[in-house]
Amino acid sequence: MRKTLITKKSIAFITSLFLAITLFSAFPIIGYAADNGKTFDIIEVTDFHGTLKDSSGNPVAGVLADRIENVKKSNPDRTLIIGGGDLYQGSAVSNIMKGVPVQQVMSKVGMEVTALGNHEFDWGLDTTIDTTMKGAAYSIVCSNLYDKTGKRVFEPYKIITKDGVKIAIIGGITLETETSVSPKYVKDYEFKDLANEINSVAAQIKKDKLADVTIALVHEGDKGxxxxxxxxxLANKLQNVDAVFGGHSHTKTAAIATTTKIPVYIGASNGKGYIDAKFNITSDKKIAFEAPKLDTSYVALDNEKGYKAVVKQTDINVDKIVNDANKLIDPITSEVIGYNTDKELTRKLNNTPYGSSVLGNWASDVTKDAVRADVGFQNNGGLRIDIPQGNITVGTMWQFMPFDNTLYKLKMTKAQIKEVLEQAVADNSKGLQVSGINFTYDSKLPTGQRVKDITRENGRTIKDNEMLTVAVPDFVAQGGDSFTAFTKYGGLDVKNDTHVVVRDALIDWCKYNKNRNGNNTITNKDVPRMVNLSGAVSNLIQKAA
Structure with missing residues (x-):
């Protein structure tokens, strides 16, 4: 056996060589004697909204799955995949199939737990539980949702072990769910304070020594x-929590909470990206998350190297799930019902803080005309995409209006309509799109006293005692988005439900105008709708007609 004699001189040489390699190599060399712990990846996908493909047919899910697989391969046994909620609702294929193909994709990529999003209520929570999640490889956690008996609907947390390290994931849902979902779907539930519920659960996990790492996974967002x-x-109120992963706001977020110094992440929406957050844990359980920065924590997929690339790298197994699902619904969704000859038709408001939009005016026009009403209303949140130039298909309308809202037809006086409009321009309102009337408001005046003038769209005066018929989606009629005024004037009476689905009305309008005008279904025209007297913005806005 050959032996090597190591002298003081050779040790000095080896030490010098070690320092030289450390200084000049791309990766620092870690001495084996030191406790460098284990490094983990937490991948969050949030607000996917059924975007298996984008509006141009690009393979969003396939590219997302490929990227996640690459992370898993780079750190096997130490990668945890989680969801931030609102995964299913939003596209024709997902809506028609109640989210099942999205669930199959998320199961395939290795998701292990997800938060509950407000849009998981859009088909009724029972449908999400019994149909969407049937056979899922992952589960829903939510600490602050209770039924009327006082029992939590889901487990508040889940503990997942990765390479000997126990990670607790505590779930939660935004309190906005109570007003952002059709009241009939949330009336049997109670939404409790997020911070209180998460802190209570986290304290119990710590007391019982159930986990080494604790994260909060909440469907809650930031201001962009x-x-x-x-x-x-929320993050600034939490205790015994190592990181917060959010959603809901569709933003790209990776930052530190100012008070608690807890890292906060949100991975955009619609498959445009994901979070890859890294943390290190030593043998004595000291935890350190990598400094959250958008360029390192957030990974964009809708770029030249993502699903819009000329050459796309996808997961073939996920592609198969998507293609099989699309084959089932293609006869319905691929029908061309029009063509947009103009540049992209948008939901961008012409006025601040509240105003009209091209697609908002068009949708409220269709709403009004579909049930032969005098006035039409459409909530901004119900319009989900801008419509690009080119073919307009049935699938496009499913993306634009994914909700199964029906139209209520109410009888309202000018004073009652004013009450609705005051709510539409109040502080923190989500706004409304209108048809059949014009109105002015002064945003500098107190909430409740801002609407100054209401006329018919042709400028004709509306008498105070004149009764007008009003068309409004059932979600809004029942008080959704905090429009409680409608509930006082027939919005809760099912006798006022026309059973006309808003999306069907939009599709029928496109088909009719395609047959009448060729393929040019939506064009732009200037017409006043609402004017902010405090602003210097023109009162002429773009209208789809």
Whole structure:
């Protein structure tokens, strides 16, 4: 056996060589004697909204799955995949099939747990539980949702072991769910304070020594500034929690909560990206998350190297799930019902803080005309995509209006309509799109006193005692988005439900105008709808007619 004699001189040489390699190599060399712990990846996909493919047919799910698989391969046994909620509702294929193909994709990529999103209520929570999640490889956690008996609907947390490290994931859902979902789907549930519920669960996990790492997985968002908003307010109230993963706001977020110094992440929406957050844990359970920065924590997929690339890298197994699902519904969704000859038709408001939009005006026009009403209303949140130039298909309308809202037809006086409009321009309102009337408001006046003038769309005066018929989606009629005024004037009476589905009305309008005008179904025209007297914005806005 050959032996090597190591002298003081050779040790000095080896030490010098070690330092030289450390200084000049791309990766620092870690001494084996030191406790460098284990590094883990937590991948979050949130607000996917059924986007298995984008509106141009690009393979969103396939590319997402491929990227996640690459992370898993780079850190086997130490990668945890989680969901931030709102995974299913939003596309024709997912809506028609009640989210099942999306669930199959998420199961295939290895998701192990997800938060509950407000849009998981859109088909009724029982449908999500019994149909969407049937056979899922992952589960829903939610600590702050209770039924009327006082029992939690889902397990509040789940503990997942990765390479000997126990990670607790505590779930939660935004309190906005109570007003952002059709009241009939949330009336049997109670939504409790997120911070209180998560802190209570986290304290119990710590007391019982159930986990080494604890994260909060909540469907709650920020203000789009990577610094403030409900998810940061929450993070600053949490105890015994190592990181917060959010959703709901469709933003790209990776930052530190100012008070608690807890890292906060949100991975965009619609498959446009995901979060890859890394943390290290030593043998004595010291936890350190990598400093969250958008360029390192957030990975974009809708770029030149993502699903819009000329050459796309996808997961073939996920592609098969998507293609099989699309084959089932293609006869319905691929029908061309029109053609947009203009540039992209948008939901962008012409006025601040509230105004009209091209697609908002068009949708409220269709709403009004579909049931022969004098006035039409459409909530901004019900319009989900801008419509690009090119073919308009049935599938496009499913993406634009994924909700199964029906139209209520109410009888309202001018004063009652004013009450609705005051709510539409109140502080923190989500706004409304209108048809059949024009109105002015002054945003500098107190909430409840801002609407100054209401006329018919042709400028004709509306008498105070004149009764007008009003068309409004059932979600809004029943008080959704905090429009409680409708509930006082027939919005809760099922006798006022026309059973005309808003999306069907939009599709029928496109088909009719295609047959009448060729393929040019939507064009732009200037017409006043609502004017902010405090602003210097023109009162002419784009209208789809």
């Amino acid at each position: 500034d990577n610094a403030t908003g409900p998810v940061f307010d």
